[in-house]
Amino acid sequence: MKENTTILRVENLHVFYGGIHALKGISLEVQAGKIVALIGANGAGKSTALRTISGLVRPREGMVRFLDQDITGEASHRVVELGVVMVPEGRKIFPNLTVMENLFLGGYTRRDLEGIKKDLEWIFTLFPRLQERTWQKGGTLSGGEQQMLAVARALMSRPRLLMMDEPSLGLAPLLVREIFHIIEALNQQGVTILLIEQNAKAALEVAHYGYVLETGKIALQGEGKQLLSDERVRKAYLGED
Amino acid sequence: MFTRETRELLFTFVLFVLLMVGVWLAQRYLNAYLVRIFNTACIYVIAAVAYNLVNGITGQFSLGPNGFMAIGGYTVALLMLPVVQKQEVYFLQPLIWPFNSFSFPPALFIFALLLGGLLAAGGAILIGFPTLRLRGDYLAIATFGFGEIIIVLANNLIPLTNGALGIKGIPEYTNLWWTVNWAFWTVFLVKNLVNSSFGRALKAIREDEVAAEAMGINLFRHKLLAFALSAFFAGVAGGLFVTLISTISPTLFTFSMTFNLLIIIVLGGLGSITGSTITAVLFAFLQELLREVEAPHVIGSWTFPGIPGMRMVVFSAILVILMIFYRRGLFGRQELSWQHVSRILWWGKRAHGGQS
Numbered sequence: 018m019k020e021n022t023t024i025l026r027v028e029n030l031h032v033f034y035g036g037i038h039a040l041k042g043i044s045l046e047v048q049a050g051k052i053v054a055l056i057g058a059n060g061a062g063k064s065t066a067l068r069t070i071s072g073l074v075r076p077r078e079g080m081v082r083f084l085d086q087d088i089t090g091e092a093s094h095r096v097v098e099l100g101v102v103m104v105p106e107g108r109k110i111f112p113n114l115t116v117m118e119n120l121f122l123g124g125y126t127r128r129d130l131e132g133i134k135k136d137l138e139w140i141f142t143l144f145p146r147l148q149e150r151t152w153q154k155g156g157t158l159s160g161g162e163q164q165m166l167a168v169a170r171a172l173m174s175r176p177r178l179l180m181m182d183e184p185s186l187g188l189a190p191l192l193v194r195e196i197f198h199i200i201e202a203l204n205q206q207g208v209t210i211l212l213i214e215q216n217a218k219a220a221l222e223v224a225h226y227g228y229v230l231e232t233g234k235i236a237l238q239g240e241g242k243q244l245l246s247d248e249r250v251r252k253a254y255l256g257e258d
Numbered sequence: 259m260f261t262r263e264t265r266e267l268l269f270t271f272v273l274f275v276l277l278m279v280g281v282w283l284a285q286r287y288l289n290a291y292l293v294r295i296f297n298t299a300c301i302y303v304i305a306a307v308a309y310n311l312v313n314g315i316t317g318q319f320s321l322g323p324n325g326f327m328a329i330g331g332y333t334v335a336l337l338m339l340p341v342v343q344k345q346e347v348y349f350l351q352p353l354i355w356p357f358n359s360f361s362f363p364p365a366l367f368i369f370a371l372l373l374g375g376l377l378a379a380g381g382a383i384l385i386g387f388p389t390l391r392l393r394g395d396y397l398a399i400a401t402f403g404f405g406e407i408i409i410v411l412a413n414n415l416i417p418l419t420n421g422a423l424g425i426k427g428i429p430e431y432t433n434l435w436w437t438v439n440w441a442f443w444t445v446f447l448v449k450n451l452v453n454s455s456f457g458r459a460l461k462a463i464r465e466d467e468v469a470a471e472a473m474g475i476n477l478f479r480h481k482l483l484a485f486a487l488s489a490f491f492a493g494v495a496g497g498l499f500v501t502l503i504s505t506i507s508p509t510l511f512t513f514s515m516t517f518n519l520l521i522i523i524v525l526g527g528l529g530s531i532t533g534s535t536i537t538a539v540l541f542a543f544l545q546e547l548l549r550e551v552e553a554p555h556v557i558g559s560w561t562f563p564g565i566p567g568m569r570m571v572v573f574s575a576i577l578v579i580l581m582i583f584y585r586r587g588l589f590g591r592q593e594l595s596w597q598h599v600s601r602i603l604w605w606g607k608r609a610h611g612g613q614s
């Protein structure tokens with residue numbers, strides 16, 4: 018894919034939960050091969066944005082385009098088939114299924130057995146810990162291992178766009194570093210990533226571009242480094258005065 | 259020597275042959291009473307394993323099997339009852355065309371069963387279509403209502419069902435060959451389905467619907483397929499049952515049938531096919547034992563009157579006790595696989611070798 022091709026384009030998205038106006042006309046773009054971060058406080062609407070792109074929530078207004086297709090309000094299994102895959106908030110691995118079953122479910126929309134086997138090997142080089150635990154039930158993994166499983170599972174679908182909802186949530190600092198290393202490594206292998214984070218500093222350090230969401234609106238946007246040095250961002254999200 | 263797959267297939271084949279030899283022996287040497295209990299047990303196995311596919315594997319709460327069994331039962335009764343017999347049975351109101359003018363010859367019994375299953379699956383699609391898109395317990399309410407409606411229809415569509423009088427004199431085609439084969443193939447099919455990628459998706463739906471959706475699983479389609487397949491086997495079980503006891507009436511497939519099946523699958527462990535199979539057989543025998551409790555007894559000069567309805571009390575008590583102390587049922591979600599069996603055999607051989 019060419020550099021600077023926009024693969025995801027979100028325009029003027031409005032989402033309501035009953036009477037709650039959760040997204041008030043947000044627009045954003047993700048370019049091929051990049052890491053784009055979406056940061057914001059609790060309840061700003063970050064997860065809602067991902068859920069809407071994935072087709073789990075329908076927008077009242079606005080448009081989502083992936084490559085050349087309008088996927089606004091498309092069924093989520095169709096969106097996954099197109100290659101837009103989410104690591105949901107709170108991991109949501111399948112606790113009573115084995116690590117292997119979880120991984121196979123990640124590749125559910127694929128039919129190329131050979132490719133699936135190859136990707137399994139690739140994933141086990143990325144996450145050697147998972148390889149030691151293929152027969153363990155997902156629910157018995159540690160929190161960090163569960164997060165790795167969630168990422169690995171999403172990778173099994175060979176995503177063209179990987180969307181991660183707070184992958185570092187609840188992890189010890191050392192594991193947070195590991196997860197962000199993996200995110201960068203994935204990106205270097207060509208995976209495009211849309212990353213949601215509370216951990217604004219870590220996210221903006223790895224992101225090429227970033228958006229700041231405030232109560233349903235995009236308040237700021239810019240290159241990752243640029244946002245990191247922005248005074249408002251520093252005050253509100255990095256806890257500095 | 260062999261790959262795991264061929265070895266397991268071989269095991270399955272051996273089990274099948276043993277079962278068939280067992281049936282042959284049973285037909286020759288077992289008394290009619292025991293044969294009948296075994297027949298009932300197999301029918302429970304079919305219905306319970308099918309029910310477990312929806313409630314245990316896919317994690318949807320259906321209360322429908324009695325309705326589906328009734329559809330299968332009436333279909334098979336109408337197709338298999340000889341025309342002469344039909345004229346005798348329907349004396350209140352004559353049976354409507356075309357059923358009054360034909361009946362299947364015995365050789366077509368299998369097709370009657372398949373048709374009964376297909377019609378039941380059709381019924382499942384009818385209720386599944388509007389309710390399986392919704393989250394939550396709509397399915398339970400809708401399937402419960404469906405079962406009740408089927409019974410009301412059975413009571414009132416007199417030219418079709420003969421109403422409350424029911425249909426008597428259905429030829430007793432069902433024997434151990436039929437029931438054991440259907441039970442075997444039902445378990446075989448459901449087990450293989452559960453271990454396939456489709457079955458993995460069903461389990462994923464049970465575990466977490468949102469995550470399953472995020473994997474690209476079409477929730478509605480998977481639920482509907484599982485539900486229809488389950489209803490198909492319930493319909494077949496209903497058809498086998500009426501050709502076993504040779505009669506059907508609206509009281510045969512009331513909600514208590516669903517309740518029995520629910521006890522079986524919960525006791526066996528929701529999601530465990532092995533569990534459903536074993537508890538279904540135990541249930542059929544226990545039910546017969548408890549029949550004794552309900553019958554009057556004479557001990558010396560004392561006559562104890564029977565206590566009707568005692569069976570249900572005992573079953574409910576067992577259910578309550580097991581749910582308190584054994585919440586996940588006898589098997590939880592575990593399965594007895596050929597791997598387990600071969601491990602046991604292997605250990606047995608080793609132990610034996612050590613002794614000699």
Ligand SMILES: Nc1ncnc2c1ncn2[C@@H]1O[C@H](COP(=O)(O)OP(=O)(O)OP(=O)(O)O)[C@@H](O)[C@H]1O
Nearest residue numbers: 034037039057058059060061062063064065066215
């Ligand atoms: N299913 C729902 N029904 C009603 N309101 C909802 C629902 N989901 C989210 N909301 C509301 O929409 C707003 C945005 O929620 P969202 O989950 O998108 O926030 P977020 O930015 O992901 O927050 P966090 O960082 O805490 O995960 C919140 O006010 C939330 O209460």
Ligand SMILES: [Mg+2]
Nearest residue numbers: 063064065106
């Ligand atoms: Mg969130």
